[in-house]
Amino acid sequence: xxxxxxxxxxxxxxxxxxxxxxxxxxxxxxxxxxxxxxxxxxxxxxxxxxxxxxxxxxxxxxxxxxxxxxxxxxxxxxxxxxxxxxxxxxxxxxxxxxxxxxxxxxxxxxxxxxxxxxxxxxxxxxxxxxxxxxxxxxxxxxxxxxxxxxxxxxxxxxxxxxxxxxxxxxxxxxxxxxxxxxxxxxxxxxxxxxxxxxxxxxxxxxxxxxxxxxxxxxxxxxxxxxxxxxxxxxxxxxxxxxxxxxxxxxxxxxxxxxxxxxxxxxxxxxxxxxxxxxxxxxxxxxxxxxxxxxxxxxxxxxxxxxxxxxxxxxxxxxxxxxx
Amino acid sequence: xxxxxxxxxxxxxxxxxxxxxxxxxxxxxxxxxxxxxxxxxxxxxxxxxxxxxxxxxxxxxxxxxxxxxxxxxxxxxxxxxxxxxxxxxxxxxxxxxxxxxxxxxxxxxxxxxxxxxxxxxxxxxxxxxxxxxxxxxxxxxxxxxxxxxxxxxxxxxxxxxxxxxxxxxxxxxxxxxxxxxxxxxxxxxxxxxxxxxxxxxxxxxxxxxxxxxxxxxxxxxxxxxxxxxxxxxxxxxxxxxxxxxxxxxxxxxxxxxxxxxxxxxxxxxxxxxxxxxxxxxxxxxxxxxxxxxxxxxxxxxxxxxxxxxxxxxxxxxxxxxxxxxxxxxxxxxxxxxxxxxxxxxxxxxxxxxxxxxxxxxxxxxxxxxxxxxxxxxxxxxxxxxxxxxxxxxxxxxxxxxxxxxxxxxxxxxxxxxxxxxxxxxxxxxxxxxxxxx
Numbered sequence: 001x002x003x004x005x006x007x008x009x010x011x012x013x014x015x016x017x018x019x020x021x022x023x024x025x026x027x028x029x030x031x032x033x034x035x036x037x038x039x040x041x042x043x044x045x046x047x048x049x050x051x052x053x054x055x056x057x058x059x060x061x062x063x064x065x066x067x068x069x070x071x072x073x074x075x076x077x078x079x080x081x082x083x084x085x086x087x088x089x090x091x092x093x094x095x096x097x098x099x100x101x102x103x104x105x106x107x108x109x110x111x112x113x114x115x116x117x118x119x120x121x122x123x124x125x126x127x128x129x130x131x132x133x134x135x136x137x138x139x140x141x142x143x144x145x146x147x148x149x150x151x152x153x154x155x156x157x158x159x160x161x162x163x164x165x166x167x168x169x170x171x172x173x174x175x176x177x178x179x180x181x182x183x184x185x186x187x188x189x190x191x192x193x194x195x196x197x198x199x200x201x202x203x204x205x206x207x208x209x210x211x212x213x214x215x216x217x218x219x220x221x222x223x224x225x226x227x228x229x230x231x232x233x234x235x236x237x238x239x240x241x242x243x244x245x246x247x248x249x250x251x252x253x254x255x256x257x258x259x260x261x262x263x264x265x266x267x268x269x270x271x272x273x274x275x276x277x278x279x280x281x282x283x284x285x286x287x288x289x290x291x292x293x294x295x296x297x298x299x300x301x302x303x304x305x306x307x308x309x310x311x312x313x314x315x316x317x318x319x320x321x322x323x
Numbered sequence: 324x325x326x327x328x329x330x331x332x333x334x335x336x337x338x339x340x341x342x343x344x345x346x347x348x349x350x351x352x353x354x355x356x357x358x359x360x361x362x363x364x365x366x367x368x369x370x371x372x373x374x375x376x377x378x379x380x381x382x383x384x385x386x387x388x389x390x391x392x393x394x395x396x397x398x399x400x401x402x403x404x405x406x407x408x409x410x411x412x413x414x415x416x417x418x419x420x421x422x423x424x425x426x427x428x429x430x431x432x433x434x435x436x437x438x439x440x441x442x443x444x445x446x447x448x449x450x451x452x453x454x455x456x457x458x459x460x461x462x463x464x465x466x467x468x469x470x471x472x473x474x475x476x477x478x479x480x481x482x483x484x485x486x487x488x489x490x491x492x493x494x495x496x497x498x499x500x501x502x503x504x505x506x507x508x509x510x511x512x513x514x515x516x517x518x519x520x521x522x523x524x525x526x527x528x529x530x531x532x533x534x535x536x537x538x539x540x541x542x543x544x545x546x547x548x549x550x551x552x553x554x555x556x557x558x559x560x561x562x563x564x565x566x567x568x569x570x571x572x573x574x575x576x577x578x579x580x581x582x583x584x585x586x587x588x589x590x591x592x593x594x595x596x597x598x599x600x601x602x603x604x605x606x607x608x609x610x611x612x613x614x615x616x617x618x619x620x621x622x623x624x625x626x627x628x629x630x631x632x633x634x635x636x637x638x639x640x641x642x643x644x645x646x647x648x649x650x651x652x653x654x655x656x657x658x659x660x661x662x663x664x665x666x667x668x669x670x671x672x673x674x675x676x677x678x679x680x681x682x683x684x685x686x687x688x689x690x691x692x693x694x695x696x697x698x699x700x701x702x703x704x705x706x707x708x709x710x711x712x713x714x715x716x717x718x719x720x721x722x723x724x725x726x727x728x729x730x731x732x733x734x735x736x737x738x739x740x741x742x743x744x745x746x747x748x749x750x751x752x753x754x755x756x757x758x759x760x
Contacts, residue, residue, distance in 0.1 A: 061755040063541055065431045065711050066459060083753070089722075156577040158586075179729055264575045266518050266725035270718050283403045284718045285750065286432070288410075 048299070054292035055080050080293035084281075089271035090294075096183070097273050101251035103187040104194075109243055111191065112198035116236075117228050119199075120206040133203065137196035144193060148260035151189045156264060177265035186268075189257045194250065198243040205239040206232060241313055245306050252302050255279070274298050363388045363645045366416040368405070369634075370395040371470075371669055377662040381652060388645045390418070398422045398632070402429065405637065409434045417640035418650060421466060422632045423456040424522070424709045427536075429635070430465050431711040436636040439464035441647035448655050452706045453672045457633045460538060460708070466635030467654045468672035469663070472593035473700035474526050474626045477600070479588040480612040482511065490614035494558060497617040501567040504588060513589040515569035515578065516559045518724035521717035522629050523573075523591070527559075528552040529627030529707040531619055535747075536710030542757035543710060548744040553737055554619075560736025563728060570728040579603040591616070593629040594670045594697045597684035608686060613693055615700060626703045631672065670697065712750050719746035 058076035065071065084090060115136055119129050139147065155176040157163040163173035176185045209232065217227050233240075255275040262268040270284065271277040274294065282291035367378065367390050375392040382389055393416060395401040402425050408414035409432055421429055429435050443464060446454055453468045476497075478490060483500070486507055491497040501513035517523065528535070533551040537544040546552075562568040569587070571577060581587040582604035590596060600611060616626045634650040636643050653659050660671045661679040671679065683693035710716075723742040727735035751758050 059754055061431070063757075064538060064543065065754070065756055066427070066461070066463075069433070071431070071433065153576055156575065158580045158584075159576045263519055263572065264577070266570065266572060266729040269722040269725060271722065280718060285712070285715050286406055286428070287750075 051292045051295055054289055055296050058289045076289065080289050081297070084277075084290055084294045084297065087271075087277070089269070089277065090274070093271050093274050093277055097251055097254060099183055100187055100190075100254060100273075101248070103184065104190050104251060105244065105247045107187070108191045108194045108247060109198055109240065111195045112243065113202055113233070113236075113240065115195070115199045116202040116206055117232060119203055120232070121224060121228070133200070136199050139193050140196040142193065144189070144256035145260050147193050148189050148257045151185070151192070152261050152264050155185055155261075177261065177267060179267045182261075182265065182267045186254075186257050186261060189261075190250070190254065194247065198247070201243050202236050202239050205236040209235050241310070245309060248309065249302055249306055252298065252305070361387055363642045365390045365418055365640075365642060365646055365649060367392050367418040367420075367649075368395050368401055368416045369393075369420040370397050370401060371420065371663075371667045373666045373668070376666050377653070377659065380658060380662050381649060385649075388642075388649060390649055395420070398425065405429070405434055406432055409637075409639065413639065415637045415639040417637060417642060417646045419635050419637050420469065420632050421635045422630070423453075423468075423628070424525070424713045426456060426465055426633065426635070427459060427709050427711045428713055430459065433638055435465045436638050436640060436643050436646075437463040437465065438467075438636050438643060438647040438650075441644055442467060442651045445651060445655060448673050448675065450672070450674065450701060450704070452704050453631070455706060456709065457635075466633035467650045468631075468633045469654045470595075470631050470669040471672040471701060471704075472526075472595055472628050472630030472670065473697060473704055474530060474591065474593050474616050474629055475596065475696065475700055476614045476616050477590045477592055477596050477611055478513070478614065479585070479607065479610050481610045482585070482588040490612070491617045492621060494617045494619060498558075498562060498567070501562060501589075502565070505567045510586050511588055512569045512581075512586065513567070514591055515571055515573060515587065516563050516724075516728055517571070517573040518728045519572040519574070519721055521720040524555070524720065524724070525707070525717075526593070526627030526629040527555050527591070529705050530616060530625050531555050532625070532705060534705075534707045535716065536708045538708070539759050542759040543751060544759050545710065545744060545748050545751070547716060547747060548740040552740055556736040556740055557733060560727065560733030563736070564731050564733045566731070570731060583607060594700070595630060595668075597686040597693075598668055601684075601686040609689060611687065613687060613690060613696055615696055624703050625705050626700045627707070628704055710747070710751070711756070712747060712754075715750045716743055716747045719743040 056076055056078070057073050058080060060072050060074045062070050062072070115132075119133060142150075154160045154162060157173055157175065160173070166173045174181060176182070213231055214227055217231055222230070253275050254273050258268050258272045259276060259279070262270075262272070270280040275298065278291045278294045278298070281287045281294065365388065367374075369392055374394070378390050378392050395404070398420075401420065402422075405415055405419060406429075415434070419435075421435070426435070439462060445467060449468050450471075453471055457466045457468055458464055476490065482504065483490070486500075486503055488500050488503065489496075491500050497513070504511050504513050525535070528551060531551040531554055533546065533549055533555075535545065535547050535552075537546065559568070563570045569581075578587065579602075582590070582600065583606050585607065590600075592599070596613075601608075604611075615624070618624050634654055636646040636650065640646050653663075654671070655673050655675070657675060657678070660673055660676050663669050663671050664676065664679040668684075670676070677694070677698055680694040680697075682688075683690050687693050720739075720743055723739035724736070727739045748758050
């Protein structure tokens with residue numbers, strides 16, 4: 001490719017060749033982009049547009065609704081949105097994930113940062129550090145459904161080895177899936193599964209810091225803690241922001257963990273999180289129109305929150321990286 | 324020129340290849356539409372165990388109508404898949420196992436074919452209540468009944484003996500037995516109220532005389548909050564509030580362990596319970612006994628159903644005639660009934676089934692009269708009409724009764740019925756159904 005395009009350049013006069021080359025090259029970037037754009041259109045943009053369309057439609061039944069041709073699809077205006085947003089279960093589910101996010105995001109990122117700093121502080125023993133790194137990362141490789149099933153077993157008093165052990169000491173283990181604990185129980189699964197990934201992101205950023213910075217800090221008399229607080233954390237701030245945005249999106253879309261734990265308890269309802277409500281409407285109630293309306297609302301909220309946050313902190317954080 | 328286009332072409336071809344493979348993998352079931360009239364291939368979605376072995380009996384004698392069983396995960400996921408295929412316009416099987424309570428929903432979504440012309444003469448071979456659920460009370464026929472699940476009561480005979488108890492004849496007896504057992508051993512319960520099993524609660528309401536939906540001319544009626552259901556909800560709410568029955572859901576690892584270690588010593592369930600107990604409570608083999616349901620009124624014994632399904636032809640089948648022929652054989656031919664009972668472990672709905680059911684299930688091998696009790700229960704099932712949005716009512720049940728069971732308040736149980744009633748009616752009105760009352 002590069003061979004054939006450079007050949008004419010040597011034989012023709014440069015002035016004449018330039019416009020020809022430009023037109024020839026103009027299509028090439030688009031050709032390289034084409035597969036990505038095509039897949040993006042088919043698998044992301046088109047479904048979003050279709051969901052938007054569905055959210056404005058509804059089914060109208062005539063008569064008893066039995067037999068063929070008794071159902072027709074009609075325009076619904078914004079009634080699906082009104083119905084979704086005024087559903088008495090909608091606001092509780094939103095508040096619930098707010099509480100969930102307040103537990104998960106600080107706990108997960110705090111743990112991830114702490115572990116990354118501890119691993120980084122000990123650069124002298126690579127074997128030990130790589131073992132620790134892998135074992136912290138490993139839960140991330142366990143699918144959320146499997147993780148929730150595993151934790152579900154640990155939460156149920158009769159099958160949990162922890163409850164068994166506590167009972168041997170005469171302590172009755174709390175019912176972790178009862179209404180007062182269930183939010184923490186679900187959050188715990190997410191923290192367990194997500195810490196490793198975030199730790200790796202932060203740790204990788206730490207590895208990129210030149211050791212000369214630490215040496216000069218030590219010469220200036222800085223303690224390890226001061227190095228972590230005044231040098232390492234400010235330098236990895238962009239990574240922290242990125243992991244925060246990822247965690248924020250994951251919180252808004254939490255689904256697999258509560259959905260898997262749901263049949264084990266009375267406390268997780270069909271509308272426990274907004275995305276579970278979408279699932280219920282689409283696949284339990286067979287009302288894809290209400291489901292489409294709710295998913296559009298969730299998508300817009302996710303977009304606004306993540307970009308709003310990036311706009312708020314982005315410039316400051318990324319400027320720091322440049323300097 | 325060609326150089327400019329080459330990369331575009333290459334990427335387009337790649338994308339096209341990707342798309343064709345992606346599409347072709349999704350419509351594996353529509354290739355049954357052969358044009359020839361001689362050989363017909365049918366696909367059959369079912370979740371009954373060993374159904375492929377039952378179907379072998381048909382395939383070996385009907386070389387021109389070959390049926391392939393496609394094993395499903397269960398009733399709910401199969402219905403979700405079917406409705407998605409119906410919406411998409413292709414991908415549905417020819418024949419489908421459909422639970423009775425899902426039939427109105429499927430009919431309403433235009434997913435099932437009316438086979439009254441092909442199989443209309445079967446009526447006398449099935450109990451009236453079961454036949455009603457495949458005709459929905461009209462002239463159309465949306466499937467052939469396969470199995471039924473009359474409610475029965477199962478208990479640990481050793482625990483009952485130790486406490487000097489008899490199998491409860493009435494619900495008052497059941498409450499007294501539950502209290503006595505729990506008092507004698509605070510870790511033991513005679514049962515649990517499971518908020519995740521709306522089907523069982525529906526069966527209990529059916530036994531008490533409720534029928535949650537009904538047809539009145541051109542409009543539907545919804546009666547989830549009627550006196551009979553109120554009575555059932557208040558009864559179980561009272562037991563949960565007192566603490567004499569547990570409030571945890573069934574079908575969890577916790578519940579399995581409780582059955583197996585003797586913490587749960589009774590189960591209000593259906594005729595198919597032995598199979599479940601065999602899996603969950605294998606250490607207690609030989610200690611269980613089956614009995615007829617406790618009654619509200621011993622003078623007029625009644626029971627309800629939990630589970631049971633029909634075999635239906637879908638509206639996308641290109642061979643409804645052959646499919647109807649197959650399901651007629653499957654659910655009414657004596658040889659097929661024997662296979663269903665013996666190999667697939669279902670309790671056939673057909674009247675002829677008693678000849679196929681002579682030996683009790685393995686887990687109840689000491690109880691020779693197991694199927695006599697079951698047959699008696701089958702005859703006592705009260706009639707119950709399901710509506711076109713059972714799934715809405717059931718999911719509302721899960722949420723409302725989940726809260727009530729967690730709160731352990733009898734008042735919350737009876738109040739939950741109003742919540743379910745409202746959710747069900749609102750959903751129907753929103754879709755444009757005419758709902759009376």
